[in-house]
Amino acid sequence: MNRARAMDRRAFLATLTRAGLGSAALATLPPWAVETLEAQLPSTYIVRNDRPECWETTLDALGRGWITPSERLFVRSHLSTPRLDVATWRLEVTGKVRSSLSLSYDEVMAMPQTEAVHVLECAGNGRALFALPSTSGVQWQRGAVGNAAWGGVRLQSVLQRAGLDSDAKHVWFEAADQAPLPDAPKFLRSIPIEKAMEDTLLAHSMNKAQLTPLHGAPLRAIVPGWFGMASTKWVTRIRVEDRPSDNHYMVRGYRYNYPDEDPASAPPVEKLLVKSIITQPVEGAVLVLTPRPKPKKPRLRVQGYAWAGPSGLRLVEVSIDGGKTWRPAGFMGDSAPMAWRSWATDLEVTPPAKLTIMARATDNGGEVQPMAARANAGGYGNNSIHKVSARVRL
């Protein structure tokens, strides 16, 4: 059993334990049934699609820490998960470079290593909440997002080793996942050379453990501050070109197609939008508060995470009066560029009461989370303000 499987099994056993079952129950099952259970009941996920895997993390699970463990981070795959052997895997670097490269896994590992914590959010996170009359794609709600420590090499290092030609303008990530039908497009994305050279990573580890196949092993791109589709998994070739990729997922997919606007000029989905989520209290919670000596009112702890694109996060505010007044929340714990931040505030409330709690974030560019993000046909970039209903009593 490799490390990833062992972690999956531990997580699964934890689920069984919470459900009142134990490892003895698993021991009574034939291996195929254990495999099926592990595949079918990943802990703390909402399975939106089981093949290819599209698994959303519950807000309760996200709320357990600044770093999202690998076995809780959302999974979004367009095609079947390839199982790649690092002994034979190569990273090719071709195109507008002075010398093409073919690097083994060991050669990648021998390059200067770096680690950074970044938030990763699916561009379609919140798509289901647009409540479009006609849907498309995976109907994510709020949990296609997470925050992890990515270890690997800078893409800049690899590109400098190959040497860039003067007309090197875009970096195409080619990957090992295959479309089952020959006429179906592969999933291919490209990023501008400036972003590639600035801070893009080629990650082989997540939270200090080797990447698992579901998350892109042995090597994936991490494009900080961009939506997750840019962070291609299972990378096998880096093509340096003078133009963006013309792949389906560049030209037709991942575009903001607004009603009554020309699809040919639909803007591409790229940078993250400023956003916050409330992880506590959870929707529908009934909270028993501790009385305080009069005239003080009982306090309600509200907390969550917030993130932004490359401009960075400035502020999170909370409202319990429908948005008439907002009070700033405090940031807590660790911070890192283009990671999410934990925030919290203690609200004075008068129980018994039914509350609608809202949180909104503002980035350093002055962008404020909207009450309702602009709906678009693909359901991308829904950063509408999160509202949570909860009851408080003494």
Added chain:
Amino acid sequence: MSGSSRVRTPHRSLRRVAAAAMVLAALGLALLGGANGESRSTGSRFATPDTFPTGEGKAIADRACLFCHSAMLATQQAKDSTGWEKTLTTMKNWGAPMNGSERDTLRSYLLARFGPRPVAVPLPAPVPPPKR
């Protein structure tokens, strides 16, 4: 020692059978009963059914769609006629195995079961119960 072991063995077997039944029941619930229900007991659930519902068109859906992806990708949708037509055109272009008449059957099948959300209309005021 061996005596007490013999005494416990049947009890342990029964517990194992019961535990196995509970796990299989949990699996069954996850596979069959996951439709749209909020379930926070384990924190894991299937959001929508993982099989196509019965009806004329299911056999085509099973063949044309399941080759590349699970049924959930369809069962989570709420598309209008134009939406399903667009999806089927894309899938046909990508090589999904269906002929023209099968495509028409499939569109009707999907539209009838995973059609657009109804337009929101105000609900009538609740009628008070009749006085006795």
